Amino acid sequence: MTNADAACVRLTIDGRSIAVEAGTTVAAALVVAGVRGTRTSVSGQPRAALCGMGVCQECRVTIDGRMYALACQTLCREGQVVCTPTTTGTR
Numbered sequence: 001m002t003n004a005d006a007a008c009v010r011l012t013i014d015g016r017s018i019a020v021e022a023g024t025t026v027a028a029a030l031v032v033a034g035v036r037g038t039r040t041s042v043s044g045q046p047r048a049a050l051c052g053m054g055v056c057q058e059c060r061v062t063i064d065g066r067m068y069a070l071a072c073q074t075l076c077r078e079g080q081v082v083c084t085p086t087t088t089g090t091r
């Protein structure tokens with residue numbers, strides 16, 4: 001956070017706690033956390049958020065235990081737990 005006055009939320013991504021501005025999408029928080037990919041294709045190719053508008057499905061992660069949630073369509077919430085395939089082993 002660069003603006004100390006901005007409201008922020010703290011969440012956990014792959015076991016790492018980070019703070020982002022309120023209103024940030026999980027997809028953006030993944031970038032802030034340095035997560036380079038959201039999943040792997042069936043052939044093992046790395047995938048990451050592409051369209052940012054809920055169409056490509058490449059940003060699927062597990063959010064609070066809910067698998068295949070779209071990171072680009074989900075806003076960060078206080079205490080949220082986000083897992084990518086590096087921690088869940090899902091595609």
Ligand code: FES
Binds near residue numbers: 052
């Ligand atoms: S980035 Fe395309 S659906 Fe989320």
